[in-house]
Amino acid sequence: MEDRFVVDTSALLSWPLTELNGAIIVQSQVKELERHSPTRAEMVEAVGVIISEPTGDSISSASVTAMETGDMGGLSITDLHLVALAYERNCVLVTDDYRMQNLSERMGVRWKSVSSDGISEFWIWKVxxxxxxxxxxxxxSPTNKKGLLGECMDCGSDLKLKRG
Ligand SMILES: [Zn+2]
Structure with a gap:
Protein backbone atom coordinates (compact mmCIF):
# COMPACT_ATOMS: atom_id res chain seq x y z
CA MET A 1 0.00 0.00 0.00
CA GLU A 2 1.18 3.50 -0.79
CA ASP A 3 2.33 5.65 2.13
CA ARG A 4 -0.04 8.30 3.34
CA PHE A 5 1.33 11.52 4.79
CA VAL A 6 0.46 13.67 7.76
CA VAL A 7 2.07 17.06 7.10
CA ASP A 8 3.02 19.86 9.46
CA THR A 9 2.49 23.53 8.63
CA SER A 10 5.95 24.17 7.20
CA ALA A 11 5.38 21.24 4.85
CA LEU A 12 1.98 22.68 3.90
CA LEU A 13 3.72 25.91 2.97
CA SER A 14 6.68 24.50 1.09
CA TRP A 15 5.89 21.02 -0.24
CA PRO A 16 4.92 20.73 -3.91
CA LEU A 17 1.13 20.91 -4.25
CA THR A 18 1.05 17.63 -6.16
CA GLU A 19 2.51 15.88 -3.10
CA LEU A 20 -0.22 17.32 -0.90
CA ASN A 21 -3.10 15.56 -2.61
CA GLY A 22 -4.54 13.17 -0.01
CA ALA A 23 -2.21 14.44 2.72
CA ILE A 24 -3.76 14.67 6.18
CA ILE A 25 -3.73 17.75 8.44
CA VAL A 26 -5.57 18.92 11.57
CA GLN A 27 -8.12 21.75 11.70
CA SER A 28 -5.89 24.18 13.63
CA GLN A 29 -3.42 24.21 10.72
CA VAL A 30 -6.02 25.66 8.38
CA LYS A 31 -6.07 28.85 10.46
CA GLU A 32 -2.26 28.89 10.74
CA LEU A 33 -1.99 28.54 6.99
CA GLU A 34 -4.57 31.27 6.31
CA ARG A 35 -2.59 33.57 8.58
CA HIS A 36 0.70 32.83 6.80
CA SER A 37 -0.59 32.80 3.26
CA PRO A 38 -4.27 33.05 2.26
CA THR A 39 -3.39 32.23 -1.36
CA ARG A 40 -1.55 29.09 -0.37
CA ALA A 41 -4.46 28.11 1.89
CA GLU A 42 -6.84 28.25 -1.07
CA MET A 43 -4.52 26.20 -3.24
CA VAL A 44 -4.00 23.61 -0.54
CA GLU A 45 -7.74 23.27 -0.09
CA ALA A 46 -8.25 22.92 -3.83
CA VAL A 47 -5.64 20.19 -4.14
CA GLY A 48 -7.53 17.86 -1.82
CA VAL A 49 -6.02 17.86 1.64
CA ILE A 50 -7.89 15.80 4.22
CA ILE A 51 -8.71 17.46 7.54
CA SER A 52 -8.88 15.10 10.49
CA GLU A 53 -8.32 15.00 14.25
CA PRO A 54 -6.62 12.35 16.39
CA THR A 55 -8.67 10.37 18.91
CA GLY A 56 -8.37 11.03 22.62
CA ASP A 57 -6.56 7.70 22.99
CA SER A 58 -3.79 8.58 20.57
CA ILE A 59 -3.43 12.05 22.07
CA SER A 60 -2.97 10.35 25.48
CA SER A 61 -0.34 7.97 24.09
CA ALA A 62 1.53 10.84 22.45
CA SER A 63 1.31 12.91 25.64
CA VAL A 64 2.65 10.15 27.87
CA THR A 65 5.55 9.53 25.49
CA ALA A 66 6.27 13.27 25.06
CA MET A 67 6.61 13.54 28.85
CA GLU A 68 9.02 10.59 28.89
CA THR A 69 11.19 12.01 26.11
CA GLY A 70 10.94 15.51 27.58
CA ASP A 71 9.77 16.93 24.26
CA MET A 72 6.43 18.09 25.67
CA GLY A 73 7.85 21.43 26.83
CA GLY A 74 8.79 22.30 23.26
CA LEU A 75 5.68 21.13 21.42
CA SER A 76 2.56 23.08 20.46
CA ILE A 77 -0.89 21.50 20.65
CA THR A 78 -0.90 21.22 16.85
CA ASP A 79 2.52 19.48 16.92
CA LEU A 80 1.32 16.93 19.47
CA HIS A 81 -1.91 16.28 17.57
CA LEU A 82 -0.05 15.72 14.30
CA VAL A 83 2.22 13.09 15.83
CA ALA A 84 -0.83 11.44 17.45
CA LEU A 85 -2.64 11.40 14.10
CA ALA A 86 0.32 9.89 12.22
CA TYR A 87 0.62 7.26 14.99
CA GLU A 88 -3.05 6.34 14.91
CA ARG A 89 -3.29 6.14 11.12
CA ASN A 90 0.11 4.60 10.51
CA CYS A 91 1.09 7.50 8.26
CA VAL A 92 4.46 9.06 7.53
CA LEU A 93 4.84 12.40 9.34
CA VAL A 94 6.41 15.15 7.22
CA THR A 95 8.17 17.69 9.45
CA ASP A 96 11.44 19.55 9.98
CA ASP A 97 10.71 20.01 13.67
CA TYR A 98 13.27 17.98 15.58
CA ARG A 99 11.04 17.58 18.63
CA MET A 100 8.29 16.07 16.51
CA GLN A 101 10.91 13.84 14.87
CA ASN A 102 12.26 12.80 18.27
CA LEU A 103 8.79 11.97 19.60
CA SER A 104 7.97 10.07 16.39
CA GLU A 105 11.13 7.95 16.77
CA ARG A 106 10.08 6.96 20.26
CA MET A 107 6.52 6.10 19.18
CA GLY A 108 7.61 4.13 16.13
CA VAL A 109 6.06 6.69 13.77
CA ARG A 110 7.87 7.00 10.44
CA TRP A 111 8.86 10.56 9.55
CA LYS A 112 10.44 12.46 6.71
CA SER A 113 12.08 15.90 6.56
CA VAL A 114 10.92 18.68 4.27
CA SER A 115 14.24 20.45 3.77
CA SER A 116 16.74 19.58 6.52
CA ASP A 117 18.39 16.22 7.15
CA GLY A 118 16.45 15.62 10.36
CA ILE A 119 17.67 14.06 13.56
CA SER A 120 20.20 11.27 13.44
CA GLU A 121 19.78 10.05 17.00
CA PHE A 122 17.12 9.90 19.66
CA TRP A 123 17.47 12.25 22.66
CA ILE A 124 15.89 12.59 26.07
CA TRP A 125 15.24 16.16 27.19
CA LYS A 126 15.03 17.54 30.74
CA VAL A 127 13.54 20.77 31.99
CA SER A 141 0.49 19.41 28.17
CA PRO A 142 1.84 21.32 25.18
CA THR A 143 2.82 24.98 25.41
CA ASN A 144 1.19 27.81 23.51
CA LYS A 145 4.45 29.69 23.19
CA LYS A 146 7.32 27.41 22.29
CA GLY A 147 10.35 27.73 24.51
CA LEU A 148 8.55 29.43 27.38
CA LEU A 149 8.71 26.99 30.28
CA GLY A 150 8.48 29.47 33.13
CA GLU A 151 10.86 30.28 35.98
CA CYS A 152 12.69 28.28 38.63
CA MET A 153 10.83 28.32 41.94
CA ASP A 154 14.17 28.33 43.79
CA CYS A 155 16.17 31.07 42.09
CA GLY A 156 13.80 32.69 39.57
CA SER A 157 16.01 31.98 36.52
CA ASP A 158 14.51 30.75 33.24
CA LEU A 159 13.78 27.08 32.69
CA LYS A 160 15.06 25.53 29.46
CA LEU A 161 15.02 22.15 27.82
CA LYS A 162 18.47 20.57 28.09
CA ARG A 163 19.68 17.26 26.78
CA GLY A 164 19.29 14.76 29.64
ZN1 LIG B 1 17.08 27.82 39.73
Missing part, protein backbone atom coordinates in the same frame (compact mmCIF):
# COMPACT_ATOMS: atom_id res chain seq x y z
CA UNK A 128 16.43 22.48 33.82
CA UNK A 129 17.00 25.83 35.50
CA UNK A 130 19.71 27.84 33.69
CA UNK A 131 20.69 29.42 37.04
CA UNK A 132 20.93 26.73 39.73
CA UNK A 133 20.60 23.67 37.51
CA UNK A 134 17.61 22.21 39.34
CA UNK A 135 15.65 19.71 37.25
CA UNK A 136 11.89 19.89 36.95
CA UNK A 137 9.28 17.42 35.69
CA UNK A 138 8.10 17.72 32.12
CA UNK A 139 4.92 19.77 31.70
CA UNK A 140 1.84 17.58 31.19
Missing amino acids: KCVGCGREFDSPE
